[in-house]
Amino acid sequence: xxxxxxxxxxxxxxxxxxxxxxxxxxxxxxxxxxxxxxxxxxxxxxxxxxxxxxxxxxxxxxxxxxxxxxxxxxxxxxxxxxxxxxxxxxxxxxxxxxxxxxxxxxxxxxxxxxxxxxxxxxxxxxxxxxxxxxxxxxxxxxxxxxxxxxxxxxxxxxxxxxxxxxxxxxxxxxxxxxxxxxxxxxxxxxxxxxxxxxxxxxxxxxxx
Numbered sequence: 001x002x003x004x005x006x007x008x009x010x011x012x013x014x015x016x017x018x019x020x021x022x023x024x025x026x027x028x029x030x031x032x033x034x035x036x037x038x039x040x041x042x043x044x045x046x047x048x049x050x051x052x053x054x055x056x057x058x059x060x061x062x063x064x065x066x067x068x069x070x071x072x073x074x075x076x077x078x079x080x081x082x083x084x085x086x087x088x089x090x091x092x093x094x095x096x097x098x099x100x101x102x103x104x105x106x107x108x109x110x111x112x113x114x115x116x117x118x119x120x121x122x123x124x125x126x127x128x129x130x131x132x133x134x135x136x137x138x139x140x141x142x143x144x145x146x147x148x149x150x151x152x153x154x155x156x157x158x159x160x161x162x163x164x165x166x167x168x169x170x171x172x173x174x175x176x177x178x179x180x181x182x183x184x185x186x187x188x189x190x191x192x193x194x195x196x197x198x199x200x201x202x203x204x205x206x207x208x
Contacts, residue, residue: 022193024152025160026054033146046138048107049120051100053158057179058094060132060155061086068108069115077101077108085181092181160192167192 026034031054038047052071053063062085071081079101082093096104104119113119118129130138132155139158140150159180167176177188 022191023154023157023160025157025164026153028165030146030148031161034142037145038142044103044107044110045120046142048100048103049135049138050142050158051103052096052119054162055096055100056081056094057159057161057163058083058092059085059087059159060135063158064118064120064130064132064135066119067115068113068117068119071096071104071119072108072115077104088181088183090181090183092179094179164192 034050035047038050049063052066056063058066062083065086066083070083071077077096077100080093080095082091084091107113108119111121113121120130121128122130122134136155139153139155143150143153143157163176163180166179167173173185173188176192177185180188180191182188182191
């Protein structure tokens with residue numbers, strides 16, 4: 001509400017003083033820093049969650065709802081999986097690397113999970129699996145553990161990480177689009193922010 005003495009005063013913008021925009025992906029060095037910390041701390045569940053989040057490139061809402069049967073068959077974790085995305089209602093396929101398969105196998109065995117159970121059950125009685133909010137808090141803890149600013153990272157950091165690494169190595173935008181399950185190539189371009197990244201990379205190569 002404007003004051004009587006200063007009628008031009010308006011409400012502050014919602015994002016004043018806040019960091020907005022896309023969350024940063026993790027760098028390869030940072031992935032290994034978090035992974036090693038989880039291994040040393042024997043965080044079996046978190047290690048499985050972290051590795052699968054990186055490999056799957058899934059949105060948080062899809063990741064937390066995965067069931068054991070989505071990734072494992074006949075007591076064995078598969079090298080590939082396919083799920084229906086909640087947001088687009090379109091299927092997306094992803095790879096499960098050897099180290100992720102090992103982490104998942106250890107977690108499923110330790111938690112004695114059955115095929116029809118959620119892969120990452122919640123400790124809260126009113127939720128059968130961890131929520132996206134819980135997932136976000138876990139990520140914040142990971143980010144803080146290696147000395148990064150948690151306001152710059154979030155659930156989409158996990159989704160963007162491997163996709164960004166793949167693009168930077170191959171420049172194959174179509175492949176990244178398929179891996180992320182985007183219906184439009186333009187969505188992938190915006191999501192990765194590659195136009196800006198590529199422009200800066202080209203600029204850095206030019207000496208003036």
